[in-house]
Structure formats: structure tokens, C-alpha cells
Amino acid sequence: MGNEYKKIILLKGFQHISDKCFNMIKSLLKDDLKLTSKTQDEYDRTKIADLMEMKFRGPACVDKLIELFREIDETKDLVKTLRKEKLKAIKTIKAKGATPAEKQDKSSLGQSTSTANEASGSESVKDTPVKKEENACLSTGKIEDITTRTADPRMKLSLEQSQLLIIPTCSITPTKNCLQTPQKLPPTTSSSSSTKKPRLKSVPKEASREEGLQRGPKEVMVLKATEPFTYDVTGGKMMFHATVATESRFFQVKIFNVALKEKFIPNKVIAISDYIGRNGFLEVFSVFSVSDVNPDRKMEISKSLIQKAKATPKISHLYLQHLGTFVNGVFVVHKKWAYSEFIYYEIRDDTGVMDVVVYGQRLTSINCEEGDRLTLVCFELAESGAKRQLRSVIHSYIKFYANYKLFGVL
Template structure:
């Protein structure tokens, strides 16, 4: 089966990628494969596949490539093909298909209860025989008693970055104020409207209309350097009870996305925690006599920067907005820069790819990150095709930006 794994990484992994993506693969794997600068220039995809087979025998070479492609832009389909190919070879090597779920017969052993299956494409994990047994045990009287989960169960893998589940569920909600005494001497808790900690989510095509107040918007920017006409900007909007992150792909709508402006959004798409607006006709301003009351607490939550400590609790695939100070900068190559950001709760790496590597940012500056994704193997933030980055220069680093997309500000 060793040759089958090599065939997977060559035909399903390396063959479909372009020259630029292949150069990233060679650069990132240079240390692991022992590649010199000349070897990186001269080695083709076949030679790299040969080296990977030797350095990472068996299924390890496929896993290595999967981990790398999960970090790269526009490689989601390749990751899925690699995982499917890997599962197919592993099933062939076992000589049998995954055992289907079956019902327990009286007196049957617990090993017949279920089959453990890890779905490599989605990252989901189904119940194992042990987890089923831990969930419920039948007592002699036919009742059930609760059993605490084992340590092994508490360490099951998280969903993959392609998941569209909402994040932040592990964080505590806002605390209610203490009860206040009533005139009769009893106590009664005041009713307060709950303030969401995360942006609201909608999935699929939405007709609307949705009336919102604009809280803020970024400058328009080119998100695809191969096609300069592809421009967009990000915005944050709110109803009276929740806030939303918006991607606007019609830059002429920027004049309507002005702070405190009240607009309606129709015929938009909800995807991965964002509302996506594609047509100019989808946005219209409301009449001046229509008012909206958006609480200062909701606005504060919408503009808040997540603590790094809390980012480690989020699910992979979560998109993050916030302002963080840069403590270290590491230029890996012309197309990849790693920044170490820090706040009073911890540190985390931010990997920046492609066009955003031209933004002038140095140690001591602050980065205003928009639409950065939390990676799904090592916890770090990374730029994706729609990411936007703005630099807030420290006094000591203040100078003219080299690139118009750097959008420099000055920090005191």
C-alpha cells in the first residue's frame, strides 16, 4: 500500500496545484525534506513526491500534505480529495468496509453496539462503543443511570474549518444584575434584553428586507490581485437586538455604508457567519423619519476585540475581527509573513499570505484584522481571500506606507 499513498499525494495533491502553490509547498516543507535553495528551484512534483514518500512513510505523507493544504488558500477541494483517497486505501488495506450500526440483541456484547468512524472530510466523530456505554448503562430494573464522560471522550477532535457552526458557545453569557427589593419586601430581577457576544448568523439566500444601522465599514480593496476589478469592503451593521458582519461586493455602495446610517438589505446570502451583498439594488436608504434605537452595549459588543485567551476556545473556521499589538515579525518568504500578536491574556500567531504581505507593519505596531480565519490544526489566525488588514503605526514606526492597501493610522 506504500505506493498507493505516493500515488495519492502526487495525483490528488501535487498535480492539481499551480506553480505558485507548488513553490509554497516546497518552501514550507524545505526543512522537513532537506531541500536546499537550488533543490527548491529544480525539483519537480514527481521528485517532491518521491522525497515525501521516503521522509514520511505510509499514510504520514498524505497527512502531511493535508495539514499543509488546509493552511493554503483555495485548496479546500484538494484537501477533500486527499482525505477521500486516504480513506479508500485504508479500507482496502483492512480488507473490509466500515461496519454499519446495528441494534443490540439481548445478551450481546457491548462491542456490537456501534462502530467508531471518524469522518476525515468533515472532522466529525461518531459514537464509539465506549462512548455509547458511558452515555447510558441499563440497571437490573431496566432504568438508566448517568455516567460521567471519560477523559478520552473529552479529547475528541473538533469540527474542521469547513464547518459553519456558530462559535463561542463555550463562553459565558452576560451576567444579570443583582435582584432588587420590591415595595412588598420581596425581590424581583429586572428584565434586561440579552446582548449577544457574537455576530448573528444566517445561512443561505435571504430575501429580507432587513432594516439595520451601519456601525462601521472598511475601505474598499482589491481582494483578487489576478483580477483588479474584483473589489469589496467589509461592514458591521446592527438591528435593535443583534449585530451582523457584512461582505459587500459592490463598492459603489460604500456611500450608503456610513456610520449611523439606517438602510435596508434585501436579496443577500448568508454564508460562514457573514451576510454577502452582491447587487446595488439590494441596499436602500430608509426615510429620514424612521428611527432605530441600537443600545450602546450592543455597539460595544459589535466593536469589541476578542481576547486571545478566548480565541483558543473557539472552533476552527471561526472568523475573527479585532485590533492586536504585534510583538514579533517573521518573514518566511516573499509570500508568507508570520506575526506574533499579544494581549494581557496570551499570545497567538497570525499568518499573512499573498497581497497582504505588502502591507507595511513592524514590531510595536497594531494590526486591525478583519475576516481572519482560525486555523484547524495549530491554533493561529490566517488570512484568506477576503481578509483585510489595517496597520496602526506606533509613534516610533511612523512613516509613509509603501502600499496603498496598508491604510496606515497612528497610535499614541
């Protein structure tokens, strides 16, 4: 079945680009395909297509090519063709392999989620086998409620313990809705622990991850949000990013419906449901997935958790993270190299130095110079040779502040 996607790469992609453009594609794929300088020079279009088919299984190999083509002026016109051919191949393969039961009664939720996968499928290839599995499950309407399956039992215990700490003192005689107190109560003083608010035993160091369709609802408080931006210039598609938190965890969110911007106001408590967990983000597509809660609803979120959710990671810490991790932060630009198709920024802090590679006209047109503070959202941690670097992807967001003078950054 994979040959269908390889044919698309060859016949609808590589055959229509110049040698110069093909060499650029090989250079961009060098790390993913483990190309040496020799193989990068010697491998032709067919060999590169073979390697892409093996590295990025199924339609993900076409998605990867779409991601690269979208950022190169010479190949932008081929993106729509590749997308259409990929969808044809998916339908053909599904028709050959689906059972009669799988062809019946497709739920509207499954269809909308399939559209959601198409909107973000070109961004990452690390979790592709799980994501193909997800598409097959959702498109047939067999949606499993995986909220409980992905829940962390340790987190459940922590929440129960926190609730026990703030339960008011009950009488010695247990009732139906009251916990029995110990036989010996500690002396009541003004500094008694029973009057103190519960505190987290540990603050999470990273944003929490959830995978697949999550029905919710999950009540969260909005910590920050970017302004909406056009991530797909040719299609005019818009989105924005946000950071939200519960009392015990924080999450990075991609919102693909800009009408929801009025909901994502800092310090506002909202409920999100029917969202998709993917690559460290919660992805929200439908305007009906976000709802208001009782105006009196308050969330007790510790200052340390809020600080961690908004913090910029140290560069030395990024060298310890897994490749493919997505990074948010505010960094100081020390050097800049501008090329026709991309820009290199050198960022540094008191722990190290790292390069940032920015592709595409949307991001390279931002006039950030040496000495400016650069806000990066949704940049992928990658590797070039022995060096780590941050690379822009289709959903990346950039904002800069000149000469350290403007603050209040994301």
C-alpha cells in the same frame, strides 16, 4: 463523481508545480489533512489528492487548492485553469444527475446567486456540504424562502415583549387595535417603568449567523465599514467589510460591489435583501440588494450592543472558540518574522499570546512593525500543532497604526 475533482487537482494542479512548491502545499495543508512529520515527507501527489478529496468534498477540494495557489507566486498562473476545469466538472456532473424538470426555467436570481457562490466559495471549507446543497438548489431555480426557517423564535418573543413595553396606555374597554390593560393599573409617577425605554435583557456576545439565501428586507444601522480593497489581484475584484446592527443583534457583512460604499455610512439606516448567509457573514453582491429607508427612520440601539459589535476579542477567548471561526479586532504587534511567502506576527494582550500568519503579496506588503496596532478583519482561527493562530484568507483585510498614535480604528 468526486474522482472528477481529484483528476483536476492531479492533472491540472500538482503535475505542473515543482517539488519545492508541492512541499510547501503539503506544509500548508498539514493541519487540515492531519499529516504527521512522517506522512508529510512520504505522501506523494496522488496520496495528497486522495486526502483532499476526502476532506473537502466535491468542488471544495479544488477551491482549497485555488486558495493556496492564488497566494503563491509560482502557481498563480494555474488558478484560472483550475477554475475553468472545476466549472466544467460541475456542469458535467449536473448534466448526468439532473432531472428534466430541474433543467427547465432557471430563475435569474438563482443564476446570480450561483455567481455569488463562485466569488466566495474558495474561502472556507467547514460548511462545504451545506454550500454544495445550496448551489444545487439555487441553480435549478428552486429557491426556498428560508428566512422564517432560520429565524430564532426566542428573538421574536423578545421583540414582541419590547413592543408591549412601549405601547401607550389604552382604555379599559378593548378595541380592535388596542390591547386590554390589566384591571389594576400601577400608580402613575414620574419614575414609572411605563415611561422608560425598553432595554435588552442580554447583549449578544458574538455576531449573529444566518445560513443560505435570505430574501429580507432586513433594516439595519451601519456601525462601521472598511475602505474598498482588491481581494483578487489577478482578477481585479474588489470588496469591503462592514458591521451592522438591529435593535437586538449585530452582523458582519461582506460587500462585493464597491458602488455600495456610499450606502454603508456609519449611523445610517438601510435595508438589505437577497443576500447570502455564509460562515458568519452576510454576503451582498448586487447593487439592488441595498436600499435607503425613510430618512426619519431611527433605530434605538443600546450602547452596550454597539460596544460589543466593535470590541476586540480577548486572546484567551479565542482559545475557547471553534476552529474555523472568523475574527475581527485590533491587536498590538510584539514580534514580527518575515519570510518570502508569508509573515508571522505575534500579538498579545493581558490574557495571552497568539500568532498571526499572513499570506500573499497583497497583505505581506503592508509595512507593519513591532509596537504597531494591527487591525485584522476576516482572519480564520486555525491550529498549528498544539497552538492556536489566526490565518489570512482571500477576503482578509489589514490596516495598521504606527506606535499607538493613531486611533479611530475599525
